Amino acid sequence: MDISKANFGILDGQEVIAFTLVNDSGMSVTCLNYGCIITKILVPDRYGKMENVVLGFDSVEEYLQHSPYFGAVVGRVAGRIKGASFELDGESFQLTANEHGNHIHGGIKGFSHVIWEAADFQEDGEIGIVLTYQSPDGEEGFPGELNVKVTYVLTNDNELRISYEAQSDQKTIVNLTNHSYFNLCGDLKEDILNHQLTMNSQAILELDEQLLPTGQVLDVEGTAFDFRESRLLKDGTFSTHPQNVLVGNGYDHPFVWNEQEERVITLVDPESGRSLRVETDQPSVVVYTSNQLEGDxxxxxxQARKYLGVCLETQGYPDAIHHSHFPSIVLEKGERYRSTTTYYFLAQ
Incomplete structure (x- = not known):
């Protein structure tokens, strides 16, 4: 196993460092201390050919100009917060409004556009990077000084484990995720519409015209949202279900699990033989088929285009602070936020 570092550029006078973790079978993960961005994950296809299975850029400038959160950790709160405001114990907090009057993915900078402190480590059968960031009280409008730690661990079983921790000196809200766009074809040879997705989720959160949860929970039975048996992602692009049409013909929805359901997602590309198994302790996953990924x-x-990647954003329910029947994302003073999602890469 090996860890290497390379200069990836300079941002505001600070060095952006690319850390590359390589296990004994040659799988590698490259991440930056800028935004905790995962730029590359190289894994073998059924013939052993190593290719990149996430969307990423080769320069800081491209991330600044074009990236729709490729590979980044987003927070303090992933997803949208209605009206860019919320209340805690009767006190109102106004957040940065960075999308149609709402707050999305932590604001203009959030966690995805700052330099984190980073340190690498190696233990028995594991290598990794620990990234830490101290978010000051009032950053993007959120209360409390929040100390955040994200740990990326690579094992010899071709397993990437992402762990999140956070602690605040005031009552606040926290909901973290990684926003990697996966494409198991390798090196973006094809889009992801022929990828097969399977997960034991019986419901999605209904979205309104601003892609905010309405509070209603919809049963997936008989719809293109039913992935309890393996289904092609392209099914969502052809579906006439109002929710598929709403998000640009595809998926951009929180799939939710109850406490009894196994929180496992499987993504397969039959052509390359690559598969990805995701296990999480979070109550939902936003599946986004990059329906809005366009640009010059x-x-x-x-060339950037729709359906070039699929995000599997494991997290708490979006906009949970405005829906009392959703699992809470409130973090009490001194309490520790913890979450782990593990990604297993296989070749069949």
Whole structure:
């Protein structure tokens, strides 16, 4: 196993460092101390060919100009917060409004656009990076000084484990996720519409016209949202279900689990033989098929376009602070937020 570092650029006078973790079978994960961004994950196909299975850029400038959160840790709160405001114990907090009057993914900078402190480590059968950030009281409008730690661990079983911890000196709200766009074809040779997705979720959260949860929970039975048996992602692009049409013909929805359901997601690309198994302790996952990914730019030489990647954003329910029947994302003073999501890469 090996860890290497390389200069990835300079941002506001600070060095952006790319850390590359390599296990004994040659799988590698590259991440930055900027935004905790995962830029590359190299895994073998069924013939042993190593290729990148996430969307990412080769320079800091491209991330600044074009990235829709490629590979980044987003927070303090992932997803949208209605009206860019919320109340805690009768006190109102006004957040940065960075999307149609709402707050999304932590604000203009959030956690995805700052330099984190980073340190690498190696233990028996594991290597990793620990990234820490101290978010000051009032940053993007959130109360409390929040100390955050994100740990990336690579094992010899081709397993990438992402652990999150956070603690605040005031009552606040926290909901963290990683926003990687996966494409198991490798090196963006094809889009993800022929990927097969399976997960034991019986319900999604209904979205309104601003893509905010309405508070209603919809049963997936008989719809293109039913992934309890393996289903092609392209099914969502052809579906006439109002929720598929609403998000640009595809998926951009929180799938939710009850406490008894196994929180496992499996993504398979039959062509390459690659598969990804995701296990999480979070109550929901936002599945986003990059329906809005368009623009006059390239990603590793490939023109940006819809359906080039799929995000599997494990997290608490979006906008939970405005829906009392959703699992709470309130973090009490001194309490420790913890969450872990593990990604297993296989070749079949």
């Amino acid at each position: 730019f390239h990603i590793a030489g490939v």
